Amino acid sequence: MTTVLIVDDERNxxxxxxxxxxxxxxxxxxxxxxxxxxxxxxRGEADIVLLDLGLPDGNGLTLLExxxxxxxxxxxxxxxxxxxxxTVVDAMQSGAQDFIHxxxxxxxxxxxxxxxxxxxxxxxxxxxxRRSHRDHDEWIVGETPAMxxxxxxxxxxxxxNANVLISGESGTGKEVVAHAIHTRSPRAGRAFMxxxxxxxPEELFESELFGHEAGAFTTANKRKEGLMEVADGGTLFLDExxxxxxxxxxxxxxxxxxxxxxxLGATSDITIDARVLAASNRNIPEMIKAEKFRPDLYYRxxxxxxHLPPLRERRPDIPQFAGAFISKFNLDQGRSVxxxxxxxxxxxxxxxxxxxxxELRNVIERAMLFCDGExxxxxxxxxxxxGLLEKANGSKPAATVKRGMRAKARx
Numbered sequence: 001m002t003t004v005l006i007v008d009d010e011r012n013x014x015x016x017x018x019x020x021x022x023x024x025x026x027x028x029x030x031x032x033x034x035x036x037x038x039x040x041x042x043r044g045e046a047d048i049v050l051l052d053l054g055l056p057d058g059n060g061l062t063l064l065e066x067x068x069x070x071x072x073x074x075x076x077x078x079x080x081x082x083x084x085x086x087t088v089v090d091a092m093q094s095g096a097q098d099f100i101h102x103x104x105x106x107x108x109x110x111x112x113x114x115x116x117x118x119x120x121x122x123x124x125x126x127x128x129x130r131r132s133h134r135d136h137d138e139w140i141v142g143e144t145p146a147m148x149x150x151x152x153x154x155x156x157x158x159x160x161n162a163n164v165l166i167s168g169e170s171g172t173g174k175e176v177v178a179h180a181i182h183t184r185s186p187r188a189g190r191a192f193m194x195x196x197x198x199x200x201p202e203e204l205f206e207s208e209l210f211g212h213e214a215g216a217f218t219t220a221n222k223r224k225e226g227l228m229e230v231a232d233g234g235t236l237f238l239d240e241x242x243x244x245x246x247x248x249x250x251x252x253x254x255x256x257x258x259x260x261x262x263x264l265g266a267t268s269d270i271t272i273d274a275r276v277l278a279a280s281n282r283n284i285p286e287m288i289k290a291e292k293f294r295p296d297l298y299y300r301x302x303x304x305x306x307h308l309p310p311l312r313e314r315r316p317d318i319p320q321f322a323g324a325f326i327s328k329f330n331l332d333q334g335r336s337v338x339x340x341x342x343x344x345x346x347x348x349x350x351x352x353x354x355x356x357x358x359e360l361r362n363v364i365e366r367a368m369l370f371c372d373g374e375x376x377x378x379x380x381x382x383x384x385x386x387g388l389l390e391k392a393n394g395s396k397p398a399a400t401v402k403r404g405m406r407a408k409a410r411x
Contacts, residue, residue, distance in 0.1 A: 001270060002117050003027040005046035007037040007063070008079070009056050017050060017104075024110065033057045041071055043214045043222040048116045051096075053080040053087070061094050068095030075116035079104065142317035146309050150177070157304045158184035163256070165241075165301045166279040168308030171356030174279035175239060177306060182235040187275060190234030193227040198243035206248055207264055210255075216265025228261050231274040241278040241301065242287055246294060253297045276301065311353040311360060318349050321357060325364040326376070338374040343389060347378055350388040 004026045006017045014030045021028040029045060031037035034057050040046055049067065053060035060078065067074050078091045081102040088099050097119065098112040142148070157164055158181045166174045175194060182192045195208055207216070211226030228236055238244070244252070255261045256276055260269040278301045287293040311318070322345070326337050340348070344367075353359055367380040378386050 001025070001027045002047045002120055003029060003045065004048045004050055004113070005029050005031060005037060005040055006050045007031045007034075007055070007060065008050075008052040009033065009054070010052075013052070020106065020109065021113075024113070026113070034060070034063045037063055038066060041067060041074065045214070045223050046074065047120045048113065049074065049076040051076050051078050053078060053091070061090055064091065064094040064096055073119070075119045077112045077116060142314060142320060144314040144316050146314060147317060150306060150308065153304070153306055154180050155184065157181060157306075159186070161275055162303045163275070163301050164277045164304045164306060165284075165298075166277065166306045166308065167284075168279075168281065169310050169356055170281050171358035172308040172310060173357045174281075174308060175237060176357075177308065178235070178237045178277040178279065181277060182237075182275075185235070185275070187234050191231045192235045192237065193231040194237040194239060195227050196239045198240045202245050202248065205245075206251070209248070210251065210261050211263040213263050213265035216263070220265065223263070226261065226263065228255060228274055229263075229270060229272055232272045234274060236274045236276050238276065238278040240280060242280040242282040242284055242293060246292070249294045249297050253294065253300060256297075256300050311356045315349050318360065319345060321360055322348060322364055325361050326368070329365055329368045333368060335368060336374060337368055337371060337376060340376045341378065343378050344376050344381060347381055347385050347389050351385045 004021050006014050006021075006028060008014050008017070008030075009032050011032075014032070018028040018030065026048075029040060031040055032055075034055050037049070037051075041049065049063075051060045051064060055063075060080075064076055064078065067076055075097040076095060077098045077100060078096045079100045079102065080087060080091075091099055097116055100108055100112055142151070154177060164178070164181060166177050168174055178194075179192060182188060195205075197205070199205065207220070207224065207226065209226050209228055211224050211229055212220050214220055214222045238252075255272070258269075259273060260271055262269050284293050284298055284302075288295045288298060311321075319340075322340060326339065329335065330337055348360070348363075355362075363382060363385065364376075366382070367376045370380045371377075378389060
């Protein structure tokens with residue numbers, strides 16, 4: 001929700017504007033002086049400022065100039081009873097986005113607010129891209145029956161709003177699957193926000209998830225939107241959900257059921273619409289028996305279960321994954337590697353892959369760094385993988401498995 005700060009020394013004027021803003025789905029805060037207004041701006045509590053120039057502790061242009069200097073990009077709409085061209089020019093030169101004369105006409109105000117809200121949305125989107133940019137691997141279907149079934153489930157569930165619980169060992173690609181569901185969903189144009197539930201102290205994790213108000217705890221200097229709020233209209237991915245403390249589980253359950261959250265330190269709720277995808281590498285039903293995970297939250301998350309088998313159980317997919325990673329690192333490294341030798345692929349398929357697909361990705365990246373030609377060979381692989389093959393004395397050079405290893409990648 002977009003927050004508008006009303007800066008006016010007249011209480012009736014503030015009440016009038018507040019009601020209009022609330023009727024049109026804006027959140028409103030108030031300030032009756034320059035000092036109070038700037039304090040709220042400094043705490044990050046305003047997305048748009050409605051500024052009256054005539055204030056008891058100075059001219060509103062002073063605040064406008066300070067905002068332009070210290071909070072660039074914050075849209076300010078100037079409201080004044082003065083009707084002279086010089087005042088308008090001064091306000092625009094000081095950084096005002098728009099200018100409205102009193103008495104305020106509702107269509108004119110809503111139009112100015114709409115323009116300012118567009119500016120806010122663009123600024124949020126750019127910030128979101130910086131915050132959520134990740135190097136996601138492409139969605140690789142695979143040729144084994146298990147992977148074909150998973151691909152079919154992803155395609156079917158993506159069009160819905162159903163919550164999905166993705167299980168599997170570390171490195172099997174749970175976040176990649178979550179991202180694939182998001183990019184194939186009607187929410188694809190909105191945020192995909194991921195958070196690791198095992199990271200950080202409980203209070204800081206809650207702040208990351210739900211946000212906080214200024215002063216909510218010792219280091220909370222200004223208001224912060226939580227990832228669940230940032231993901232409004234999009235998708236929230238909760239990685240390692242089994243690590244979440246039971247107290248936070250209760251708050252998450254309420255948020256999912258009621259589509260509402262409350263920032264830490266806040267006194268009111270915020271309505272949100274974020275689809276929740278979760279992942280775990282632990283056996284949650286066993287955790288429920290041990291009273292370490294709430295069964296009601298599990299049932300809410302597990303509307304559609306997807307289990308990713310470990311790479312050692314889908315060895316026929318290894319050439320396809322390897323081919324896709326070679327293609328990726330050719331682009332990243334400016335290389336033109338064409339594939340793996342037959343012996344290198346034999347070694348890759350013989351290895352146990354305790355780190356699963358993540359480990360395979362890293363092995364291919366390393367091999368390409370040490371390869372000077374167009375073919376990855378056994379010697380480019382880590383020693384623990386090389387050792388799986390018996391050295392054949394006098395063997396002929398191995399044939400090359402080209403990158404056309406039917407690497408099908410869906411992005």
